[in-house]
Amino acid sequence: MAIPGELLVVDDVAGAFAQQAIDAFRTRSLDTFSVALSGGATARACYERLAAEAGSQIDWWKVDVYWGDERCVPHDHEDSNYRLAREALLDRVGAANATHLMRCAEGADAYQLRLGDLGRIDLVHLGLGPDGHTASLFPGSPALDADPGRLVAMNVDPSGRNPYDRMTLTFAGIARARLVLVTVSGEEKAEALAAVARSDALPAAQIGADRVVWLIDPAAASRLS
Numbered sequence: 001m002a003i004p005g006e007l008l009v010v011d012d013v014a015g016a017f018a019q020q021a022i023d024a025f026r027t028r029s030l031d032t033f034s035v036a037l038s039g040g041a042t043a044r045a046c047y048e049r050l051a052a053e054a055g056s057q058i059d060w061w062k063v064d065v066y067w068g069d070e071r072c073v074p075h076d077h078e079d080s081n082y083r084l085a086r087e088a089l090l091d092r093v094g095a096a097n098a099t100h101l102m103r104c105a106e107g108a109d110a111y112q113l114r115l116g117d118l119g120r121i122d123l124v125h126l127g128l129g130p131d132g133h134t135a136s137l138f139p140g141s142p143a144l145d146a147d148p149g150r151l152v153a154m155n156v157d158p159s160g161r162n163p164y165d166r167m168t169l170t171f172a173g174i175a176r177a178r179l180v181l182v183t184v185s186g187e188e189k190a191e192a193l194a195a196v197a198r199s200d201a202l203p204a205a206q207i208g209a210d211r212v213v214w215l216i217d218p219a220a221a222s223r224l225s
Helices: 013-026 041-057 081-093 108-118 187-198
Strands: 006-009 033-037 063-067 069-071 121-126 152-155 166-169 177-184 212-216
Touching: 013 033, 013 041, 013 121, 013 177, 013 212, 033 081, 041 081, 041 177, 063 081, 063 108, 069 081, 108 152, 177 187
Parallel strands: 006 212, 033 063, 033 121, 121 177, 177 212
Antiparallel strands: 069 166, 152 166
16 A cells, blocks of 8 residues: 555544644643644544644644645635634634744745744644645646755646645645644545555655554545555
8 A cells, every 4th residue: 555654544533633633732842832734624623623622631822823735815715724724723722822824925935934944843734635635735736846945835736626726835844744644534535545545646645754644434444455
């Protein structure tokens, strides 16, 4: 299998994500904790569960929030990853130490500098698209060939299936993570996950970091050999 990292088949992906995030906060190496968030229906469920279960286990005033990718739409747009995270998590926990939005109008260099100042990212949350993309790293897209020193890039889906220009972490940006959690749920993701297992060429098969954990429910895992 080409899937990189540890595969955990769990009945409750959102619950497993929340526990992994809480554990990562508890075992952090610095006083503060940095997390890069994602988008999509599975991410929404994960963030709602994290907000419900973190309680006093996470001191949100010590959490710095980043994003792994963003659509180039207004931040109050229904397709904005920031809006999703705000509704599902940030508004529910009340506050975070800092939130660093991806702003397409500023270009990738501003976020590149911000991540350069940060150094390591404690937790990066990723998902999986039906074409094998992760973050906004689409098959055949320019950001796949980004220079190793490039942590953030503007990108598009050359197939046209995913609308909007994007800003995204590159593979080098993701690799700065101490922990990557990839959440995959539902039968509709089963073929995509099986395709990643079959092909090293798909973007999601190229994720690398200190530790990569895939949290997969039985339906999504149903086509794995």
